[in-house]
Amino acid sequence: MSERLRRRAAQVEGRLAVRAWKFRQRHHAGGVWFALRRVLADAAEAWIIPEEQAAVLVGEGVRPEAVGAALEPPRVILFVPRERLERIAGRRGVALHLSPELLAAKALALVRFD
Amino acid sequence: MVVGSEVPNLLEAEAGATLVVSQDVDIAVPVGAHALVKERLSALQGLRPSPEEPSVWVPAEPALLEVNFVGMPPPGSDLERTYLVEDGALPLLVFGPLALLRPGPLVRAEGVDVPVPRLAGLVLEKLLTDRTGEKGSRDLLVVLALLMVARETDLEEATESYLTLPDELRHAARANLTILSLIEPHDGMPDPRPQRARVAALLRRFEGGEESA
Numbered sequence: 001m002s003e004r005l006r007r008r009a010a011q012v013e014g015r016l017a018v019r020a021w022k023f024r025q026r027h028h029a030g031g032v033w034f035a036l037r038r039v040l041a042d043a044a045e046a047w048i049i050p051e052e053q054a055a056v057l058v059g060e061g062v063r064p065e066a067v068g069a070a071l072e073p074p075r076v077i078l079f080v081p082r083e084r085l086e087r088i089a090g091r092r093g094v095a096l097h098l099s100p101e102l103l104a105a106k107a108l109a110l111v112r113f114d
Numbered sequence: 115m116v117v118g119s120e121v122p123n124l125l126e127a128e129a130g131a132t133l134v135v136s137q138d139v140d141i142a143v144p145v146g147a148h149a150l151v152k153e154r155l156s157a158l159q160g161l162r163p164s165p166e167e168p169s170v171w172v173p174a175e176p177a178l179l180e181v182n183f184v185g186m187p188p189p190g191s192d193l194e195r196t197y198l199v200e201d202g203a204l205p206l207l208v209f210g211p212l213a214l215l216r217p218g219p220l221v222r223a224e225g226v227d228v229p230v231p232r233l234a235g236l237v238l239e240k241l242l243t244d245r246t247g248e249k250g251s252r253d254l255l256v257v258l259a260l261l262m263v264a265r266e267t268d269l270e271e272a273t274e275s276y277l278t279l280p281d282e283l284r285h286a287a288r289a290n291l292t293i294l295s296l297i298e299p300h301d302g303m304p305d306p307r308p309q310r311a312r313v314a315a316l317l318r319r320f321e322g323g324e325e326s327a
């Protein structure tokens with residue numbers, strides 16, 4: 001009786017075990033995905049920018065998000081004011097999903113929600 | 115109490131039902147009221163129990179939606195405990211996170227008073243019901259639909275409840291909000307892209323509450 005419900009209960013238990021693992025991983029390698037999503041969640045827009053432009057921004061004092069350095073290969077992820085963004089040559093907008101295009105970008109400029 | 119994707123539709127102005135195209139209706143049965151609900155099942159019209167799974171009632175006519183009965187543990191129960199109430203007529207899978215739900219004001223829809231939970235508890239429950247794949251995405255988009263009809267007081271209440279959760283569950287809720295913020299559109303669900311600021315605001319509210327706690 002209720003074999004289907006019993007299977008569902010077992011699936012829920014399995015997912016809880018995975019969740020507990022993810023929680024334990026939050027400060028280790030497995031936690032990088034959460035950290036990356038957390039940064040992107042604050043962005044109203046994302047732009048792929050040339051690496052040399054990212055270096056210029058860092059030289060201007062824009063602080064890269066720590067999660068970029070935790071990725072392999074490392075990425076430069078920066079929040080920039082909109083008016084500064086508009087002066088970045090070669091920028092290209094990218095949708096805010098974990099798409100191959102976004103994940104492959106070596107340098108990302110993000111604009112915060114107003 | 116109606117607890118699934120139909121809730122945001124019911125909470126819309128005049129139960130407008132424009133936010134979510136529901137695939138079924140989830141009815142939460144308090145574990146302590148199981149016997150009472152069972153007694154009333156014979157009054158249901160146009161639905162019959164699924165032969166494979168009697169907690170699911172399937173429509174006898176196409177205009178109706180499938181109904182899923184799920185078990186709701188009492189307030190204060192272990193939010194991570196999921197268990198089965200065996201019963202020949204109405205078995206129930208009891209989901210721990212449903213213990214976060216509190217009855218809200220009745221919603222009048224087509225002449226019927228429909229019991230729904232308070233929005234804050236349902237937001238948290240959906241953020242903690244850790245489903246995967248398409249079901250998981252739809253659950254998160256139900257959270258979005260709820261945020262679209264939420265009032266400031268609902269968000270305050272959700273934050274207060276969030277702060278009472280253990281660390282692991284608070285992390286899970288935030289992790290699911292980050293997934294929601296990057297989710298792609300799904301048919302029959304609200305488009306998340308123009309609503310991302312709401313999600314970011316709730317994340318910041320949760321984190322701000324933790325910092326000041």
